[in-house]
Amino acid sequence: MENLFKHKTEIKVQFEDIDAFKVVNNCKYFNFFERARIDYIRTAGTVNNGEDSIENYECAVVENYCSYKKPAVFDDDLTILIRMSFVKRTSLQFQYIIKRYRDNAVIATGYSNLVWVSLKEKKTKVFPPALKKAVIDFEADSLGTMTGMPDLR
Amino acid sequence: MENLFKHKTEIKVQFEDIDAFKVVNNCKYFNFFERARIDYIRTAGTVNNGEDSIENYECAVVENYCSYKKPAVFDDDLTILIRMSFVKRTSLQFQYIIKRYRDNAVIATGYSNLVWVSLKEKKTKVFPPALKKAVIDFEADSLGTMTGMPDLR
Amino acid sequence: MENLFKHKTEIKVQFEDIDAFKVVNNCKYFNFFERARIDYIRTAGTVNNGEDSIENYECAVVENYCSYKKPAVFDDDLTILIRMSFVKRTSLQFQYIIKRYRDNAVIATGYSNLVWVSLKEKKTKVFPPALKKAVIDFEADSLGTMTGMPDLR
């Protein structure tokens, strides 16, 4: 299944990521997902970097889900595998698998459903065509082939 | 449905909760859930306050889910409604509804599945009996009556 | 000295505020300072609440300092005492004393120097006159009477 995930974001667990129980706090995984999404859009969407590129992330998360498999700890090197599993007119879905380098363990899996929005007009908008084309090209044949939610849980 | 939620935690949206799009960041809702869980255990579980009470939260989140309904903004007064929807030998589930004071809007719903753990021994442990009894008394007849996941989404 | 501080913000230490060493993380104190500043402007500056009020905080922190006296822990009730110690044409200074309710201990002291800015034009601007007048009225005779930096350290 992992070979469906064509994009990777590397993260080192920082002191600020762990909580009083010395494991990565459950809330932090959603920050990791967010970083992976932004990194994905930058790469797969071939958007420019820099301050202005923030416009490319004008989306609203509609649903967020994480299944925690093993605790990650301080100094762990994690890889966030990410794929876009479907893209429609205004909405899309990202799926994630977080793996740990030192033991190749799956740490967590999850998904996010998003809609593209115009923050100025406070309403949904069409997913930018150029971005959509770039993403479809990047995902190629794997897009839409796996609904896979049950497995990811 | 809301009358099944017997516990409330009040939160004011701080500047640090909002992101560059001037709405409460999607990840922050899981912090709000966490605060509500701790507040719930303190009240429903009738545990003592203070530094030592942290022992009462030695649990691991196994699943986390949030459905975002409306964006919350700076200075919003939110109420996190929380209930324990089931409690088993080592695991339990919390459900949440986040409402906004000024317009009574539902901002988000969600749930968390947890297992009780011994962090020293790194394994699951039985949910503390005294805490369990207190919680069952608190929830009374509503415990286990609503699986309700589909509705919460 | 504390009687010079006319404004107070109450904060309960949350699980997310403490780090792996089970004390409030050193960085969090600056979030507490920020919350106190915003709360101060809201009260002393008699500005309206709500999403739009964020315009009233268009300032840039130029310097930030904190001296840590005692560690705060989970569940501690803290009071952030705050005063504006001077206000000039475009700049001003806040001073803070953080005290703990249960033992009346001073947990930390600090200060922030700020300049008012127009974020759109990316330059400093005059501190809004109405806000300035309200603040001066609030601070009354104590404004500018204490430079006190050495003492606060």
Add this chain to the structure above:
Amino acid sequence: MENLFKHKTEIKVQFEDIDAFKVVNNCKYFNFFERARIDYIRTAGTVNNGEDSIENYECAVVENYCSYKKPAVFDDDLTILIRMSFVKRTSLQFQYIIKRYRDNAVIATGYSNLVWVSLKEKKTKVFPPALKKAVIDFEADSLGTMTGMPDLR
């Protein structure tokens, strides 16, 4: 002056680092300092990596100071230059310069005073001799040569 700083930590500004004004929030710089300190100890102190290495950071920040020169924005590549400016029996000082890659601008400067502590016994302890030796070797002739606080402001 920068050549006195022998250690560097690279940081990319993440979406979670910027606030509603689309600049890196003032509080985040102290997280950047913290990351740089940990990275410094790991490298200069030649300590082992991994979960257990957290013991090597059992210190308490006594003072924290940051002077903000220019706002950093989303996607900026920052370098945290860090040096240990003095080390005594139980205390030591780190100094920082944060530079931005794209324009070589100084974004912020600062320092932290720390004492080494035993968290179990809740008291200060001697800075570990092996760590101290490694650090002194790393800093070599620059240690103690610059008090430099005024310049850093």
